[in-house]
Amino acid sequence: MPKNIKPTKDLSTVKAVYRNLRSSPRKINDILRSIRGKKADIALRNLQFSEKRVSKEISKTIKSAVANAENNNQLDIDNLFIKEAYVGKGMVMKRYRPRARGRAGEIKKPFSNLTIIVSEKKETEGKRA
Numbered sequence: 001m002p003k004n005i006k007p008t009k010d011l012s013t014v015k016a017v018y019r020n021l022r023s024s025p026r027k028i029n030d031i032l033r034s035i036r037g038k039k040a041d042i043a044l045r046n047l048q049f050s051e052k053r054v055s056k057e058i059s060k061t062i063k064s065a066v067a068n069a070e071n072n073n074q075l076d077i078d079n080l081f082i083k084e085a086y087v088g089k090g091m092v093m094k095r096y097r098p099r100a101r102g103r104a105g106e107i108k109k110p111f112s113n114l115t116i117i118v119s120e121k122k123e124t125e126g127k128r129a
Contacts, residue, residue, distance in 0.1 A: 011073050012122075013083060016065035018114040023054045025087045025112045031055055032085040032114075040066050040080040040118055058114065065118045075120045083119040087112050 021028070031052055035043040040062060047059040062082070069075040090111035096104040 012075065013117055013119040014065055014069040014073055014075070015115060015117045016061050016068060017116075018057060018061045018064075020090050021054070021057055021087075021112045021114050022109075023057075023112055024110040025089055027052070028054055028058070028087045028112055028114060031058055032087060035062075035082055036085050038082055040077070040082060043082055058116075061114055061116045062118070065116045069118055069120070079121045080118045081121050082116065084115070084117040087114050089113070 031047070031050065031054065035046060035058075038046070044059050044062055047055045047062070066077055066080055069080055070077050090113045092111065093109040095107040095109060097107060099105045
């Protein structure tokens with residue numbers, strides 16, 4: 001590819017990132033596994049009834065991605081689905097607690113970086129059951 005030609009950005013996908021989410025990636029990934037590939041409104045409904053504390057922050061991130069898609073890229077919010085949802089490690093706060101015999105026990109409080117990518121599902125008129 002020539003150097004002066006930039007690849008075109010796909011305008012049908014939109015990303016929202018939640019940085020420094022105060023929960024471990026392992027706990028968040030359990031919830032994300034249940035919403036990947038679903039429509040955005042169905043995923044939000046499922047998160048609303050989830051008993052996990054972090055589900056509120058995940059739904060906030062999905063709402064942000066949907067709002068970005070509607071306002072910035074003029075996508076139809078009824079056709080949006082969650083294309084990718086993944087979590088990565090963030091920083092780790094280290095705290096210490098006193099233990100027996102004058103020792104100190106380290107406590108690690110992990111943070112996470114959550115990324116949600118929504119995409120618009122194309123309606124094909126030829127595919128009818």
